[in-house]
Amino acid sequence: xxxxxxxxxxxxxxxxxxxxxxxxxxxxxxxxxxxxxxxxxxxxxxxxxxxxxxxxxxxxxxxxxxxxxxxxxxxxxxxxxxxxxxxxxxxxxxxxxxxxxxxxxxxxxxxxxxxxxxxxxxxxxxxxxxxxxxxxxxxxxxxxxxxxxxxxxxxxxxxxxxxxxxxxxxxxxxxxxxxxxxxxxxxxxxxxxxxxxxxxxxxxxxxxxxxxxxxxxxxxxxxxxxxxxxxxxxxxxxxxxxxxxxxxxxxxxxxxxxxxxxxxxxxxxxxxxxxxxxxxxxxxxxxxxxxxxxxxxxxxxxxxxxxxxxxxxxxxxxxxxxxxxxxxxxxxxx
Numbered sequence: 001x002x003x004x005x006x007x008x009x010x011x012x013x014x015x016x017x018x019x020x021x022x023x024x025x026x027x028x029x030x031x032x033x034x035x036x037x038x039x040x041x042x043x044x045x046x047x048x049x050x051x052x053x054x055x056x057x058x059x060x061x062x063x064x065x066x067x068x069x070x071x072x073x074x075x076x077x078x079x080x081x082x083x084x085x086x087x088x089x090x091x092x093x094x095x096x097x098x099x100x101x102x103x104x105x106x107x108x109x110x111x112x113x114x115x116x117x118x119x120x121x122x123x124x125x126x127x128x129x130x131x132x133x134x135x136x137x138x139x140x141x142x143x144x145x146x147x148x149x150x151x152x153x154x155x156x157x158x159x160x161x162x163x164x165x166x167x168x169x170x171x172x173x174x175x176x177x178x179x180x181x182x183x184x185x186x187x188x189x190x191x192x193x194x195x196x197x198x199x200x201x202x203x204x205x206x207x208x209x210x211x212x213x214x215x216x217x218x219x220x221x222x223x224x225x226x227x228x229x230x231x232x233x234x235x236x237x238x239x240x241x242x243x244x245x246x247x248x249x250x251x252x253x254x255x256x257x258x259x260x261x262x263x264x265x266x267x268x269x270x271x272x273x274x275x276x277x278x279x280x281x282x283x284x285x286x287x288x289x290x291x292x293x294x295x296x297x298x299x300x301x302x303x304x305x306x307x308x309x310x311x312x313x314x315x316x317x318x319x320x321x322x323x324x325x326x327x328x329x330x331x332x333x334x
Contacts, residue, residue, distance in 0.1 A: 002031060004161070009083040009108035010041055016100045017064050021281065024168065030059055041083070044069065045076035053236050053318035060321065061281075062234055067095025085109045107157035114147035115160045116140045119167025125199035126171060129188035133199035209284045213255045214242030214323065215292035216273055216330055217265070222308040223330065225317060226262050229305075237320040240289065241306070255290060263306045266295040274329040278322035289326050291333075 001024060003015035014034055018027045037055050038044040044052070049069055056065035071093040075083060084090050086109075090101035102113035124143050125133035133139045152159050170177045176195060178184050189195045217224040217240075226241040228234050243258035245251065252269040259267050270291040278285050309317070311334060314327050 002028065002035075007108050007157075009085075009104055011035065012104050012107050013083075013096075013100075014068070016103050017068055017095060018059060020064060020100075021061055022059060026059075030056070041072050041075050041081055044072040049230075049236055050318060054316075057318045057324075058321060062237060062320070064095060066230070066235065070094040071096065083108075085111075087111060087113050103160060106160050110155070110157055112151060112153050112156045114144055114151045114156070115164070116143045116147065117164060117167075119164045119171070120147075121199055122173065123163065123167050123171045126176075126189040126195060127183065127187050129192060129194075129198060131200055134202045139199070207279075207282065207284055209286060211245040212242065212285045212287045212322075213245050213251055213258070214240040214287065214289050214326070215255055215259050215267055215269065216240055216289055216326070217259070217267055217292045217294065219294050219308065222310055223314070224263065224265070225307050225309060225314075225319070227305040227307070228320075234320045236318070238307075238317040239320060239323040240326060251288070251290070255292070259292070265306075267292040268295055273333065274326060276322070276325050278325065285322060287322055287326075289329070 001015075003011050006012070015027065015031055018031055018034075034055055038047060038052075047069070049066065052065050052069050053062060056062060059065075074093060075081065084093070085105070087098075087101040087105040090096050090104055091098065096104075099115055099117060102111075102115045105111035106113045106115065121133060121136070121139060121143060124130065124146070125139065130139065132142070170181055178187070178190055178195065181187070181190075184190050187195075189198045215224075224241060225238045227238050228236065230236050241259045241262050242255055243262070246254045246257075249257075255269055256267060259265055270293065273289040273291050275286070275288045278287060307317075311330060314330070319327070
């Protein structure tokens with residue numbers, strides 16, 4: 001892992017934010033590209049948000065990227081480009097919570113702060129056969145207090161990283177390597193032969209599915225893109241204009257109304273281009289894309305959040321993943 005080759009707070013911060021809800025193998029190429037494009041806080045603070053979102057494209061949870069940008073401006077402007085060196089100070093920055101602040105402070109500055117992530121919860125819940133481990137808030141506080149008593153004061157960062165790596169590589173969620181574990185003889189879950197029961201799992205709620213319809217609006221060899229409002233989900237990302245299908249309306253009417261509301265354009269809805277499914281963390285979508293043309297011969301976008309671009313330019317924009325899946329179908333149809 002490239003971020004383990006440094007104690008630089010900036011690199012550790014970026015890696016920790018990227019690793020939230022994302023696997024290590026996915027993060028590594030993104031981290032390397034990011035550090036090449038934005039090697040320090042100053043470069044990041046002075047970057048355009050569109051360039052940042054494009055570099056983040058595909059990682060998901062785009063609020064993370066926007067908060068990184070906001071935090072970099074604060075560090076560069078208010079802290080004279082000097083990274084805060086305590087967990088308390090770090091938590092005052094956008095997008096940095098208790099866990100991330102402790103990770104940065106302990107690894108970069110050797111502050112005596114334990115970290116409790118999913119890996120740590122899994123290790124300790126199995127080791128103690130903890131039946132309370134289904135309540136994440138309670139168990140995080142309990143394990144934080146426990147680790148605060150035993151964390152080595154000379155090497156807190158190494159200790160925290162060792163626990164995280166141990167959970168990722170040995171005490172894994174599936175098929176843990178118990179025979180390679182140096183503490184398996186004292187592990188209560190192993191002794192009880194019920195490793196798979198810990199941590200206690202909470203029954204997940206069913207994930208709703210939403211019908212989305214979008215228009216691939218053609219005009220003079222160009223296609224219309226729409227930029228989502230910064231304060232909304234996937235804020236700042238580009239997409240093909242459209243929206244949620246309004247129950248009770250036919251697809252054509254619903255799509256025309258959505259396009260008109262977002263872009264100011266009236267369109268004629270043609271044939272369907274493709275249909276696909278995409279899953280987010282809390283919901284799934286069924287997306288249908290329709291070929292559309294303008295009702296009137298207008299070449300300029302009516303609102304600043306809309307932009308005409310050629311098919312070859314589509315990949316230059318930070319288009320969120322569900323809509324990016326449509327691009328190959330557009331290219332194939334040409």
